[in-house]
Amino acid sequence: MKISFDKLQKLWSGQDDFRLRELTCGIPLHVVCLDTMCDDAKVSAFVLQPLAYMTVSNLKEVEKKLAVGTGVRRPPNLYSAIEDFTNGYTLLFDDKDDCISVDTRTVIGRSIAEPPTSMVMRGPREGFVEDLKVNITLLRKRLKTPNLKIINITVGKYTNTAVAVCYIDGIADTGVVNDAVQRLQSVKVDGVLDSSYLARYLDVQRTFLFRRVGCTEKPDIAVGKMLEGRLTVIVDGSPMVLTLPYLFVEDMQSPGDYYENSVMTALSRMLRFISVIASVLLPSLYVCLQVYNYQIIPLRFLITVLNASEAIPFSPLTEMAMVLIIFDILREANLRMPSAVGISLSLVGAIVLGDAAVQAGLLGAPAVMIGALSGIGLFTLPDNTLILSLLRLAVTFIGGVMGLFGVIISALIIVVYLASMQEYKTPFLAPFTPDIPRDRQDALMQRPVPSMKKRPKSIPNKNADRRD
């Protein structure tokens, strides 16, 4: 649509933050900006002050003479002009409906701090913030190379959210980059309020169980992933930066892993892996062993369990289901409570509810212990806690009804599902299946950084050699 000052004025008529200054500096000029989105000092310093001492014959001359403003551009149509305007640019119109925009955006947002979800003992403590520009700066600070490429896209009919796709040219696979950019460009949505909105569009197979797009709040992690051939998607207004392609094994990796001793890292990862498997299977095994196959349990242990659950009025399945559901309720409540109340709630849940239930003979101590152990184990994979919790409940139910047979079948269905997932030329369970020996250097085990000379094969990349 053709640029027109009258149309713009009509669109914003009646809005209190719409500011208009009529100036004459050789030609009549309409200077408009949104008071709520612009920095008054910038409007004054970059637009009004220079114009006060300027005499021009057309807007093109203004564009050339506004040397103090760093971001001066000419929007090609009305939509671009409105986009700039709503982003905090000041627009200058002449009487021929010609227009230029000057960057006078205000910087409102929190300062860079350590992200609460990715705290580390050692390593950088900077975290992404909600501002896209700041986030790109954090990446540029770590990647001082012209090969860092950024593709800018705008998504959302009403929110016009700025999205930046960042990758390292020469490492990232062009096919993957193009695929992701095409997907983002084809997004038809009224608004994008967080990067998680776009994660759903970037998930090619529309998987509903496991997360298929990674996210991080730490620029060092994002850069580390880009150096492996991944691309990052930064969304204005979100401190969560998306990374893709994404592997299941990334869930086992913690931000601090690369700054610690590799042996310790390997041990921690193994522990996380075992705890996740145990968390999903332990309640179901407990129930089906107690109901059907108690012979597997050593005699002394069995006697202890039987003594503890003798007076319980519920079946082992009901008992375990109650424990798991109570634990999930407590977790949900804890997430939504202010932190001070949350601690009290945890105490009430853990001590009062658990202990009281055992004392009252409603729940057995072993069931509470296994439920709690399984619940805590799930938190070693904080991003997938909820879905794993649901799977655990489902497997427990099937195990309680069908015994070991049910547990085997449900575990196999989950594995087949995971093994079948493949997006952006990357199998979800790589490097375990398909087996990629080279990538096992940074999977459950971790080799010391100097000996990781190759980039992961499971992530498509143009340059496999890290030293090249």
Place this chain on the structure above:
Amino acid sequence: MKDRVNIDQLALLYLLLIMGGKFLTLPSLLAGDVGHDSWLSVAFAFVWDGVCLCFLLWAIRINDRSRLDISGILDKSLTKPISKLIMCIFFVIFILRINILLSDCYKMFSVTFDVSTNWIVYILPVILLTFFAVYRGFNAIARTGQLLFGLILIAVVALLVSPLTETDFGELLPIGEAGWDKIMLASFTRSFWFSDYIFMYFVLDGIQIKKHVFSPILISFAIGAILSILLNAIFVALFGYLAPDFDMAMSKIGVFSAASTTNGRWDWLTLSVWLISVFIKVVVFAFCAYKCIEKIVGGNFVKFNWAAAATISVTLLLPMFVSTDTLLDTVIKWGVIPFTLVQYLLPLCMPLLTKTAQRKTEVQSEQS
């Protein structure tokens, strides 16, 4: 490609398939046929399997140039009606093998794990797993096998090693007591349990071949054969003349393991892990049966075909009407000849058939 699989995955899957079906009722059936020489019957069966496998691998190597599927090869080399007939025989083999595997598993769960239920409730989850896996593609099945392979192998080795101290291998002597002709005949009549390589026919066009086609698969075959022979030998050595009465070899061997009532039956957990390989075998054979229907009707199922899945599901109700023993007797009486043709004769002819089909394809493409 949904059904592409690399040679390593194929090799591991093949090993899982070898381990999956032979440790249920087969050892006791063979012990009934030839007594303590049953392990020799197994060894002879594996010799035949090995020869046929080599020819099939040769065909796979030849087929790498043209990537024809099984019906493509058979249609062009043996005409379409014969090709469809072979597919029908394969379909019957797969359905029977799935049914026998499932009914053996059913028996194992009800006898060993005290989980008694009716057949329909038992097979419903299996059908769900099977067709979910078929829907996800052969690649997903192969990857699942690759992922769980280590775990299953450890479980099998643990189950075999644990009773070794109690095993008196002197029970196997004198070797060949049942008579060599009887031993050979037993390996022939029980051949229904062998030739697990037949699943490879149905992924012929999707195998990614590397430099060494033969070695990973032959290593898998050798390991599988050794484990199977060893299990049979341990089984008859442990139970002696009572072996034919203990129809669930794997679970009964566990009785002699280091586990006791005080320590708990930990061998049952390893047994459960091993059972995963049985279900993987069921899934693979169901995939092949599904492919058979695809080839018989002459179509190419781009999307998941519910009618084919329903047909296979209905055939899984067979054990509700016919007992496993009757089924096996019928198989041995009527099926052994046609089954042997596709299990043992077809692989020997496969290199020649593949070459013929390739030549015809090339001529056709030149003419067009």
